[in-house]
Amino acid sequence: MTEPFRSQEKPVELPMLPVPAPPAPMADCTLCGLLDAWRTAHNDPRHSAYDPSSGIDCNVEIRNHPHDPPRMTLPARVPGPR
Ligand SMILES: [Zn+2]
Incomplete structure (x- = not known):
């Protein structure tokens, strides 16, 4: 019976x-403005829409x-904070 091959190679380091x-x-785009408002709400842990x-x-x-x-739809109104 042969021994399985085992190596002690260095781990691969991937770049960060x-x-x-x-x-x-975009400044003149209504949908971009709405998306920006929703993004702000979604990224605020104190907001009811935090996600x-x-x-x-x-x-x-x-x-x-x-x-x-458009690839997504949003309600026209951003909910208020909690
Ligand atoms: Zn836009």
Whole structure:
């Protein structure tokens, strides 16, 4: 019976990639403005709409400007804080 091959190789070190900055909403776009307001609410732990995952979805849609077609829908009104 042969011994299994075992090695003591160094672990692979992967580079840390920088986290990209959140996209800036286009100034003249109503939907970007709404998405920015929702993103702010989703990223605020004190807000009733706190949900960081949904905040990321807002980033994706802001990057999708000019939203043709929009990939997500949002209520027109951002809920108030708790
Ligand atoms: Zn837009």
